[in-house]
Amino acid sequence: MGVSLRDVTIREGAQMPGREYGVDARVEAGEALDRLGVDAIQAGFPVVGETDREAIRQLSESVDADVVGLARARMGDVEAALDADADVIEVIVPTSERQLEHVLGESREAALSMAGEALDRARDGGAAAHLTFVDGFRTPTDRLVDAVAAFPSVPTITVADTVGARTPDRVRSIVSDLCERMDGDRLGVHFHDDLGVAVANTLAAVGAGATTADVSVAALGERAGNAALERVVVADAVDGAGDCAAAVDRAELVPACRAALDALGESVDPRTPVLGDAVTTHESGIHTAAMLDDPGTFEPFDPATFGGERRLVFGAGSGRGSARALLSAVGVDPTEARVATLLDRLAERGPLDAAAATALAESTFETPD
Structure with missing residues (x-):
């Protein structure tokens, strides 16, 4: 089974303090990533503003990859993503007790109901509808399985390590358990690098059966960033099964990543793995x-x-x-x-x-x- 790599550089990078990526910069970066061959490009959070929406509109016309707009489980977010002509609307909803209480302020049942309504509206509007469980890796596996069962028609359900709290052995155990109890072809993962193991977590998850992975050039993303696209690809090619490396054009890896960074006005330390x-x-x-x-x-x-x-x-x-x-x-x-x-x-x-x-x-x- 191959692995689908979804790039989150633009959306995650824009959430870092002090960043204001314009439309042209996002489009140029997205086109560079498309040359690399990623399956999807998360270009923004449409409800945030017109810059995000226009970047998604332009990229949906110029790239082969699916262009993804993020949306909370709220109708206004979904309408903004539909207005942006996103190919895929990725609905996000918390599943951990902390996030349900302190972020959403709703019960688990209410949260899943909101997600269902948001997904229905996205599909009715003509977009593909995907789902992400925010803080999923701090949610008991039994509850994750129940949540997945509530959305049998969603093709990709991503479990997010939203605060970067997990390590590879724990990730491997959770993903293996999930894949035994659900269709692993539907399982995606999203890792943050707060403990410095986002790349290792991604490789562990893929090895355990996840088939979709979120990645970001040079680990750009809020706080410590996300799983670095280039490190995931190279590490998998050097010492893994090769599925992640096969998902992109290897010869384009460094040029495309550097082109995306240049477009966004980002740089890397000379000692940064792969790109430095x-x-x-x-x-x-x-x-x-x-x-x-x-x-x-x-x-x-x-x-x-x-x-x-x-x-x-x-x-x-x-x-x-x-x-x-x-x-x-x-x-x-x-x-x-x-x-x-x-x-x-x-x-x-x-x-x-x-x-x-x-x-x-x-x-x-x-x-x-």
Whole structure:
């Protein structure tokens, strides 16, 4: 069974403090994500305002992915999503006791009734209707199963770890239990990264039977963010079943994610996994010497597989092994004296990329005829 990846970058990112993504930025980001091949793009919360609605309208005309508008279990929210021409209206309703009491102020029965009416209106208006259980992972499994049973015609029901409170073993147990008691093909998951395990939770949930996963570029989202799209894809490709990685065009991963970030005016720390420049740049002497022969010696994956680029850097941090490898590559006998000379030159001129460092080695010594 394949996995459906739904991108929530735009909607979740816009909920971070100080963010105001305009229509053009959302459309540009959504089109980049569409090139990647995600199944759905959550472009906004239509009831919030015209920016969200217009972005959804434009994206629904320009992308192949389903464009999703979020709606609380309220008629006004659903009408706003219908007005925005959302392909999918995702109705959200709390299921945990805390959220029912302090957010919705309604009983469980009333909440599910409200959700049912909202879903009916979405379908009547011509949209596909999906459902998300807010704070679902802090809801007893028996009650989740009962809630799922109340909506037999909803094709995707997502259980959300709304406050990022769960860890992989617990997630695996809950999802396995749910899949034994409901149709796992309908089960989606949504994780926040408050404990730093949203990616691991997503992979655990998919491994346990969930077939839809919400992801966000560079983990953009409120508080600590969401499961990072690029990390889910790469981790699954490197050490998983490959279902998440198969859901998108791997060669477009890094370019599409960076294009989406650029469109939204977001950046990442150089050490950010997968997307950061530093994570595929190597200068350590031990590393570069070995990687000139076999790049996989000190990399978990080939960056080019995902549209990225490896950089070997030579400078003050380069060791004797790197210098010997550079000299050998240009046909110069790597004597100890020549190695020492080249290391001095690299320290003076570096950091240099592999091509420039090779040229320096060649120009420093006369090569044999």
